[in-house]
Amino acid sequence: MASATKEIATDLTPALRVYKDGTVERLFGSPHVPPSPEDQTTGVSSKDVTISPLISARLYLPKTTTTQKLPILVYFHGGAFCVESAFSFLDHRYMNLIASESQALVVSVEYRLAPEHPLPAAYEDCWDATQWVASHAVDGNDDGGDKELWLINHGDFERVFIGGDSAGGNIVHNIAMRAGIERFHGDLKILGAFLSCPYFWGSKPLGSEPSESREQMLTYRMWMFVYPSAPGGIDNPMINPFADDAPSLSGLGCSKVLVCVAEKDTLRDRGVHYVEAVKEESGWKGEVELVEVEGEDHCFHIFTPDTENAKNLIKRLASFIAQ
Template sequence: MDSLNNQVVHEFRFFRVYKNGRIEKFRSTDKIPPSDDQITGVRSKDVVISSQPAISARIFLPKIHDPTRKLPVLFYVHGGGFCFQSAFSSVFHKQVNAVAANANAIAVSVEYGLFPERPLPACYEDSWAGLQWVASHANRNGPEPWLNEYADFDRVFIGGDSGGGNISHTLAVRVGTLGLPGVKVVGLILVHPFFGGTEDDHMWLYMCPTNGGLEDPRLKPAAEDLSRLGCERVLIFIAQNDHLSAKGRLYYEKLKKSGWVGIVEVVEHEGEAHVFHLKKPECENAVDLLNKFAAFINFTSQRL
């Protein structure tokens, strides 16, 4: 019986599944507490968005130079193949902290449910609940003082990397379809986004028991969804040696042809692999990515 239960029935990029239903993940996730960055002046803290289901976030507040000036808001969705990583992990704490400092923006990094404890579509629903929670502060009477006091809800951005880019796209579609009262989402930032068409598709289908097959619009963005993205500008980052780069380019082309009325641009970093900026944040291209990420927020904000 033990030998049968230890038989592997599915082997994916991030985990394997045994005959007895046990799932073995190939990666673990570290978590660090929020902190005040003495170098950049960025402060961070954790907040509870929902207790049932459990949804939380880490908020980053840049150094306040002018208390009367409201700051743009970045709603960030971390990557990790929908099954690992965290808004509280060291790599994403450092990344979002750096974005908040460089863009002079408040960042809300959402902690959504992961597979297998919470199969898909939990990550999509949790992230949408998080974005709605941010919007609940638009009248300056929400539960989080930093958002009430400093956030400019006419300058909200959604962004994420890899699987988080995939989730970010679905959020922009929901904003365009359902609206987000009190909030204007002006920009969408996708860093090396996952949009199907690779060997990982069957992993996504396995993680999402209620999937719609390989044409599921959450896996493969549909033209009608692209046409109603609820933002004015989109920035897509591509890495030349990333196995997802072709799908990032395809997203760009499909978005331009969809009828969506907005501006989309692509930045490609040559010689780099998937999420290289997280693995070697000090390299020249990672610094360039961070600067262009922040510049997109600042440029778009200044034009409003």
Template sequence: MSEVVQDFSPLIRIHKDGHIERLLGTSIVPPGDPNFNVLSKDVVYSPEPNLSCRLYLPKKTNPNQKLPLLVYIHGGGFLIETAFSPTYHSYLNTLVAEANVIAVSVDYRRAPEHPLPIAFDDSWTALKWVASHVNGDGPEEWLNSHADFRKVFFAGDSAGATITHQMAIRHGKDKLVGVGVAGIVLVHPYFWGKEPIGNEPKESERAFIEGLWHLACPTSSGCDDPLLNPLVDPNLASLGCTKVLVTIAEKDRLRDRGWHYYEKLKQCGWSGEVEIMESKGEIHVFHFLFPSSENAEAMLRKIVSFLNRERA
């Protein structure tokens, strides 16, 4: 194998001959899991290119009851993981079972083969596909029969949270007709900026995070690109939802960005409600590493409560 020219271990390595070596997030599992009272299946949301999502539906569903709809966007620095990985399949099964919602877990094309903003555009295409079911005559019967389009939530972790925020911005400007986005959940969002804030690292760790961004988005203007730094986005107040939950972890390098996003959202003129939850002593996406830990279970309960709370 050729010389490594870009090394972002433990995530990804780029070789001189162009070979892309993903070090994590390469495993996939089929839909379905006997350990959960949840049905799941894979559905194509964009035939060209061939892009799919994984749908989740609680088994004990009242045919006369519509369920809140959760659209989930996976993380992985825009570079690794898929909607079909064991990590996300297990998490969505758990979340759907606990919250009693129907969920669409979006798969999108990844950088660097497909540089940003392709992942954002694919996610918006998935949302438009979801919205095509509003009148009950879309291509997927689970959504036609069970989804309450007045109670739609977007959620994601890390880079998926970054995309989730942008989807709410797009919905604020280009409405998904018939879709009421009640709220968004941003789990350990991958936000950044040119200048350090709070207790952010000053040098080497910044270089790693910024290098990942430039690998994913080589045409970006830099770390103050509004796609990465919502604090400089003039459209922040047009966020197209009524409430936001931000979760952060005390030992996460991205922690302070989450706090600043929370504070900025309260001050920017946006009319919704925002809340934040910090997990003490925890690292970035710890809940995937230790799903049965006390803090992971507390965060899950918080998200479930957020999804089920009546809108003001």
């Protein structure tokens, strides 16, 4: 805990504070928990792997009685690019539920966080992690080198998904856009992408968003904090896919997209508009679907997964992967 006498340089409560001596105090997040050989609630096994000197991940393998290959989900956690972790209690519990419900092999990526590692570090880490997964599709029977046996033995590389919540949903969009331009190892294709409560913003209000004092809003201030060098600032295409200079959404490099929003979420209108914009891009041949949950707020299903609405949303995400 930072000393009360230290001078604050940047106050982004309730997420974090940065002090003038450079200390970063993260105010939001759940404690790290270890992986489990078998989760007591779901029966899912998990373990941690090192992808590169900069990137690690937690893998989840559901208990299954079949020898059939499993869909692969590469997951990017939320936390405004600066808090939370793939190893945190909230994400560990959530991924156990997703892996169990979808019967998918999950790779939950631990990417670098701002401000120690400003964007685009997280984008690069998540791209590299997805490339690492794709590398297992090449010479998949080769058990040597740095190959991960769970992926080789259980992963179906014809059914690879990416997914994320909040900042993770933003990362999903940007990985999918990059996948429309660059190739993965072995020419692997992303089958589907889900964006849950995705973190998008911009200088001009959409829908019910407030038009006044937008630069004082946490959504604006967080982006400028985590990516201070972003060309175009809050209208950089990575945070605002609807900006004038943003690339066409027809370039999304996947076959289907599921966007989930919550009625009370500040980011709700951006998610709805994203679906409308994707539908209007006649050059994209995929399928896009919107799920809206009434009466709920941002990422409610991660914080309170035992509620009826959360259970239903997790089932919907799982069915998207299992289809």
